[in-house]
Amino acid sequence: MHEHDESLDTSLRDLLATSHRVAVVGASGRRDRPSYQVPAYLARHGYEIVAVNPRYVGEELHGHPVVASLGQLETPIDIVDLFRRSDDVTSHVDEILALEPLPRAVWLQLGIRNDVAADRLRSRGIEVVQDRCIEIEHRRLLGAPLAESRA
Numbered sequence: 001m002h003e004h005d006e007s008l009d010t011s012l013r014d015l016l017a018t019s020h021r022v023a024v025v026g027a028s029g030r031r032d033r034p035s036y037q038v039p040a041y042l043a044r045h046g047y048e049i050v051a052v053n054p055r056y057v058g059e060e061l062h063g064h065p066v067v068a069s070l071g072q073l074e075t076p077i078d079i080v081d082l083f084r085r086s087d088d089v090t091s092h093v094d095e096i097l098a099l100e101p102l103p104r105a106v107w108l109q110l111g112i113r114n115d116v117a118a119d120r121l122r123s124r125g126i127e128v129v130q131d132r133c134i135e136i137e138h139r140r141l142l143g144a145p146l147a148e149s150r151a
Contacts, residue, residue: 013141015105015127016134019078020048023070023103025092026083027051027061035083036061038109038135045138050077070095081107081134089114093121102126107134 022042027049028035039049039062049062050073056066067073070080070092080096080103082089089108096106097120105127108114118128129137 009141011127012129012137015079015129016138016142019104020046021050021075021077022047022079022081022134023050023052023073023077024081024083025052025070027053027056027066028083029056029059029061029066034109034133038083038133039081041135042138045142050075070099073099076101077103079103079105079107079134081109082112083109084112086112086114089117093117096121096126097124105129107132109133110136 022039024035024039026035027039030036039051043049043062048064050064051061051066052068052070052073053066054068057068059066077099080092082092084092086108089112096103102124103126106118106121106129108118108128108130110131110133113130118130121128
């Protein structure tokens with residue numbers, strides 16, 4: 001359980017309220033997985049979701065074609081949301097830093113933490129959120145009802 005720091009909450013609330021496009025690395029087409037459910041929730045709340053997963057190229061998830069890598073993104077991204085093991089995060093840092101413009105933030109989902117990768121991203125001015133679920137934080141900070149069912 002995370003303690004809630006008021007300045008962090010303010011920063012996260014601002015990030016979530018002013019971001020529009022989220023690239024979800026490791027997005028799944030399997031409805032029973034958090035890597036499907038979380039981006040589906042975000043899509044229902046007005047975010048444009050771009051799924052990044054080479055296994056699903058040629059398919060559409062959350063209203064947009066799936067791309068194999070971040071390098072294939074054709075539009076600027078506000079948040080890169082990573083559903084990858086902590087050890088795998090480092091392999092995405094160069095790809096993230098090659099994006100133009102850089103994303104505002106990189107979000108490592110609940111249970112995912114990589115301080116070395118986070119330091120590299122922060123050194124380029126990218127906000128990094130580690131070990132937090134973007135859906136849980138959105139519900140908590142922006143008031144989405146907890147009882148809402150998942151589609």
